[in-house]
Each structure stands twice: as structure tokens, then as C-alpha cells.
Amino acid sequence: MASRADRLRHLLNWVNLSTPLGLGVAAAGGARVRRGPSRCYLADHYRWSFPVAGAFTVGDVVISRHDLDALRALRPGLLDHELAHSRQWAACLGLPFLPLYLASMGWSWLRTGDRAARSVFERRAGLERGGYVDVPxxxxxxxxxxxxxxxxxxxxxxxxxxxxxxxxxxxxxxxxG
Structure with a gap:
């Protein structure tokens, strides 16, 4: 059963249009979409090579080129990490998340040479759970x-x-000259 916070996040991500965008991205990439825990959608076997990540989240849609069940078996904290990103989409009111996330990646690269290590979004979602390492x-x-x-x-x-x-x-x- 989904918690009250899950239901609120789910509603906000539908209203801010990030979940419909995520479902569109998953469909365009040929992913298999199904319901997941905490009112999220799981979309695996995504065919596009961008973005470069084991999984990524758009609204309430967790998207991966891999089989998500197999990936979750290898990285048990991955879904919690991606659900944190789903909450971030809701907190940023949808599409503003994209430029904020890109700016955060740029800052991280500038400070560390790594796109995730100092990204506020990745740090708050849990670097290790997302498969990232902390870099000085x-x-x-x-x-x-x-x-x-x-x-x-x-x-x-x-x-x-x-x-x-x-x-x-x-x-x-x-x-x-």
C-alpha cells in the first residue's frame, strides 16, 4: 500500500506533467512499462543510449535499458535512489527539474571532474544507492x-x-597574437 507521501508525490508528478513526459520518453524508447512499488512506473528494455545511466527517472517513471528486476537484484538500493529523484521532480514542480539537474551536474563536474559526486540531486538521492562514488x-x-x-x-x-x-x-x- 502506498503511503500518503507516495500518493502526494504521484499526484504532483501527474499535475506537473513530468509523469506523462516520462511515459512518453519510455514509449518513444520502446521500453516495457509496468506498475511498480510506491505508485511508480517501471520501464525497462529502453532502446536509446541517452542518457548514460543504469537507470534514470522522469516524474514517477523509472527507465532503464536493462531488465529492472535483474538490476535491482544487483543494486538493492537503486529503486530507493530513483524514487528520491521522483520526489525531486515533484519538489521542483516538474520541468524546472531538468535545468536545475543539469546545472548541478555541471557544478559537480567543475568541482570534481565527475558529473554526480557533488550534484545536490545525486547526493540527496544517495550516491552509493545510485551506484556513484564520492570524489574529492x-x-x-x-x-x-x-x-x-x-x-x-x-x-x-x-x-x-x-x-x-x-x-x-x-x-x-x-x-x-
Whole structure:
């Protein structure tokens, strides 16, 4: 029997349209959809390769390329982790969850080089239950500096080994640029 909190989450995710979106994503990806515990839907054998995850949740729909029963046997905390994401969809009122989650992934990558380790959504859902590991933070300054160097090289067309040398200059560095 679903708890009162499960029923409220389920209602909110229908009203904010995230569950219909999740069912649409599952159908478009050819997944087999069935009812799961806590009023969620389980959609397995999803055929698309994006996003890269053992499972992901849209509204109240837990989607996986794998057989979810087999995956849950290997990772017993996985469904609890995904149901936490379902609650996050409800708390974010549906679609605003997507840009917030992406921003959180970006922050995590910037701080650790890993998309999940410092994501507030993944941490609150339980890193270990989701199959993630905690990664120590790194200084942001060098990461931003390297990003700026890469951006400047892309904009000016100066990449790789030829950066700084002009064609026909005998390998001499460019002047003034």
C-alpha cells in the first residue's frame, strides 16, 4: 500500500506533467512499462543510449535499458535512489527539474571532474544507492583557466601543436597574437 507521501508525490508528478513526459520518453524508447512499488512506473528494455545511466527517472517513471528486476537484484538500493529523484521532480514542480539537474551536474563536474559526486540531486538521492562514488573536490581556478585556454584556442583557431606558429614562418611564433 502506498503511503500518503507516495500518493502526494504521484499526484504532483501527474499535475506537473513530468509523469506523462516520462511515459512518453519510455514509449518513444520502446521500453516495457509496468506498475511498480510506491505508485511508480517501471520501464525497462529502453532502446536509446541517452542518457548514460543504469537507470534514470522522469516524474514517477523509472527507465532503464536493462531488465529492472535483474538490476535491482544487483543494486538493492537503486529503486530507493530513483524514487528520491521522483520526489525531486515533484519538489521542483516538474520541468524546472531538468535545468536545475543539469546545472548541478555541471557544478559537480567543475568541482570534481565527475558529473554526480557533488550534484545536490545525486547526493540527496544517495550516491552509493545510485551506484556513484564520492570524489574529492579539486581547485576551481586551474579548471577554469584550462577552459579559458581551450575556448581562446577554439575562437582564434589556434589548436594543438601548431598553436603559436604561422605557416611558412619556419616554426617561429606569431607576433602580436
Amino acid at each position: 573536490t579539486r581547485p576551481v581556478g586551474p579548471v577554469l583557466a584550462q577552459g579559458m585556454r581551450s575556448l581562446r584556442a577554439a575562437v582564434t583557431g589556434r589548436r594543438g601543436l601548431d598553436a603559436g606558429a604561422t605557416v611558412g614562418s619556419g616554426g617561429q611564433p606569431r607576433r602580436g
